[in-house]
Amino acid sequence: MAIVVEHDKRKKEILDTALDLFMEKGYEDVTFQKIADRCGITRTTLYIYFKNKKEIFVWSIKQLTTEIEASLMEIINDESKTVKDRLLSVLDKILEKCTENHLLFTVTLTYLLQLQKSGKDPAVRVRRRIIRLRHLLSLIIIEGINRGEFKKVNVHDTNELLYSVIEAAIFRLAVLDQKEISELRRPFHFVVEGILSNN
Numbered sequence: 712m713a714i715v716v717e718h719d720k721r722k723k724e725i726l727d728t729a730l731d732l733f734m735e736k737g738y739e740d741v742t743f744q745k746i747a748d749r750c751g752i753t754r755t756t757l758y759i760y761f762k763n764k765k766e767i768f769v770w771s772i773k774q775l776t777t778e779i780e781a782s783l784m785e786i787i788n789d790e791s792k793t794v795k796d797r798l799l800s801v802l803d804k805i806l807e808k809c810t811e812n813h814l815l816f817t818v819t820l821t822y823l824l825q826l827q828k829s830g831k832d833p834a835v836r837v838r839r840r841i842i843r844l845r846h847l848l849s850l851i852i853i854e855g856i857n858r859g860e861f862k863k864v865n866v867h868d869t870n871e872l873l874y875s876v877i878e879a880a881i882f883r884l885a886v887l888d889q890k891e892i893s894e895l896r897r898p899f900h901f902v903v904e905g906i907l908s909n910n
Contacts (some may be wrong), residue, residue, distance in 0.1 A: 722760050723774065725750050730771040731739060734814040738822045742776045757782060770820060772840060775815070776887075779808050780843050787851055794855035795903060801851060802873070802899040811882050816885030841874075848873055852906075872902055 727748045736745070743764050747757040761767045768773035786800045809816070848870050855861035876898045883889040 717761075719759075725752075725760055726767065726771040726774045727758070729767045730775065730815070731855075733768060733771065733818045738818045738825070743767075745856065753906040769836075772815075772819070776840055776843070779805070780847070782808075783844075783847055787847060790904045791908070794851060794858055795893070795907060798851050798855065798903055801847070803896065805877055806880055806892065806899070808893055809877075809884055813888075816881050820885060843854075845870055845874060855906070859908055862908050864906050869906060870910065876902060 728750050729741070732741050732746060732749050733813045741764060743757065745753055746764065746767060747870070749756065761770070782804055783801050786797055786804060789797060792800070823836065826833045826836065849866050852861065852864070852866050852869050852873075856863055856866070879898070880895045883895060889895065
């Protein structure tokens with residue numbers, strides 16, 4: 712059992728290191744050898760854990776999104792706050808994580824464009840990574856409606872609006888290199904205020 716734990720721990724360390732390297736150098740400039748070198752292991756050892764650079768990149772994104780989802784669930788399950796406050800906290804946490812990892816979105820954009828050039832549909836990859844986030848947003852919107860804090864809005868449309876604001880924030884952080892977070896936060900508050908019940 713200790714071997715499995717050690718293997719999983721080492722795999723996580725490789726993913727963390729690779730993610731830093733991808734953000735530092737960009738997807739195209741990172742090679743399997745560079746990942747092995749940064750991890751202080753041989754290419755042969757790296758092959759024990761991963762088939763290629765693409766697999767490492769996809770797994771490192773998955774690991775990051777899983778960690779973000781866990782922190783969002785903590786906020787969503789905190790019943791000491793109103794649903795409005797939890798939704799705003801979730802959106803703030805997403806914005807905080809996007810800000811911390813803004814270079815990753817630039818790297819991801821390059822990766823998605825490469826997929827598109829090779830004839831693959833990048834939307835499929837994006838949907839896989841965001842389906843849980845969209846589900847969590849729907850859960851909190853439904854809870855707000857059921858508790859009477861939110862109007863009886865269309866959950867899908869409200870989710871779509873919130874997600875569009877998140878996408879716009881990511882674009883402004885990654886592509887436009889916007890640094891002013893308060894400007895990115897305002898649209899979230901505007902949307903949430905718009906769905907509040909008047910009761």
